[in-house]
Amino acid sequence: MSENERTASRTAVLVCQRRAAADGRAAVGRFADPVAVRLLRAEERIRVDEVRAGTPPKGWQARTAYESVRACAEVVVPRTVAIDEALRARPTGQLVILGAGLDTRAWRLAELARTDVWEVDHPASQRDKRARLAGAEPAPVAIARSVRLTPVDFAVDDLGAALDAAGHDPAAPTTWLWEGVVPYLTRDQVRATLTALAARTAPGSTLVVNYQTPSPKATVGRLLARLLGNSATTGEPWLSLWKPARMAALLQEFGLHVTSDDDLLTLARSLGAPARNRTSLDSGRVAVAEHR
Numbered sequence: 511m512s513e514n515e516r517t518a519s520r521t522a523v524l525v526c527q528r529r530a531a532a533d534g535r536a537a538v539g540r541f542a543d544p545v546a547v548r549l550l551r552a553e554e555r556i557r558v559d560e561v562r563a564g565t566p567p568k569g570w571q572a573r574t575a576y577e578s579v580r581a582c583a584e585v586v587v588p589r590t591v592a593i594d595e596a597l598r599a600r601p602t603g604q605l606v607i608l609g610a611g612l613d614t615r616a617w618r619l620a621e622l623a624r625t626d627v628w629e630v631d632h633p634a635s636q637r638d639k640r641a642r643l644a645g646a647e648p649a650p651v652a653i654a655r656s657v658r659l660t661p662v663d664f665a666v667d668d669l670g671a672a673l674d675a676a677g678h679d680p681a682a683p684t685t686w687l688w689e690g691v692v693p694y695l696t697r698d699q700v701r702a703t704l705t706a707l708a709a710r711t712a713p714g715s716t717l718v719v720n721y722q723t724p725s726p727k728a729t730v731g732r733l734l735a736r737l738l739g740n741s742a743t744t745g746e747p748w749l750s751l752w753k754p755a756r757m758a759a760l761l762q763e764f765g766l767h768v769t770s771d772d773d774l775l776t777l778a779r780s781l782g783a784p785a786r787n788r789t790s791l792d793s794g795r796v797a798v799a800e801h802r
Contacts, residue, residue: 523612532586536583536587545617548650585774587781589774593689593796597621597622601625602714602715604684605622605654606686606687608703609631609694610629611635611690627654629659630669630673631661636660660673664695669706670710683712683713684710684715685718686718688718688720689718692722707764716801718797718798719797723754761799767799767800767802769799771796773793774792775792778791
């Protein structure tokens with residue numbers, strides 16, 4: 511197994527599978543991601559095709575992987591809609607996506623046509639994404655003014671130095687997107703990232719952050735999935751969970767004032783989307799905070 515295969519984020523692949531499975535099937539008119547399926551390899555598309563066709567496979571391991579994609583697609587739809595709409599409502603010339611994984615917004619959001627996008631992620635995950643983009647058929651065409659893949663290991667690297675080298679302007683307003691990353695960082699790593707972010711956050715900037723609240727049921731569910739052999743979560747445990755009041759207080763320390771903070775269950779219901787995966791929906795949140 512290559513270094514890239516050992517260390518590239520498996521969670522990023524699962525999230526991409528979720529979006530591909532839900533495209534055109536859920537919250538039609540408010541959710542769409544036709545690019546996601548192009549970033550998946552043939553073997554990864556199998557589960558997506560099964561979920562879209564409603565044909566569960568035989569065998570417990572294959573069925574576990576199928577149910578993971580099916581159930582988690584219910585979570586990713588309201589999360590994606592909330593974030594997309596927050597980005598559309600707050601256009602700036604700079605968008606930094608922290609822990610970008612296989613994010614597709616630079617290739618599908620028309621509102622980013624005048625925006626430079628920095629996708630920040632672990633070097634191995636970025637090598638993986640470059641390979642997927644190069645091999646995609648048809649090849650996705652970026653809508654954003656520019657897309658700059660910026661390798662950073664949040665555990666050891668200097669985020670500010672990496673963004674400086676990639677041409678980010680700390681004096682100009684920036685929209686920061688932090689989706690699907692916070693639970694996988696320790697509290698110290700979350701604080702360190704916010705310290706680096708605050709140093710580059712000009713007035714008029716916005717942070718859109720997705721995080722998880724404490725939930726015994728969700729924690730047990732992830733543990734059970736790992737025990738059953740769900741490779742998407744093996745080796746990627748949650749390290750920090752936050753109550754809304756604590757997250758708001760933390761952001762306030764860095765000059766970021768929360769203007770909205772919604773749980774995914776409420777968002778799913780507002781979209782008329784399935785809400786069978788209530789535990790994961792109820793514990794996931796999307797907050798928007800502004801630097802005035």
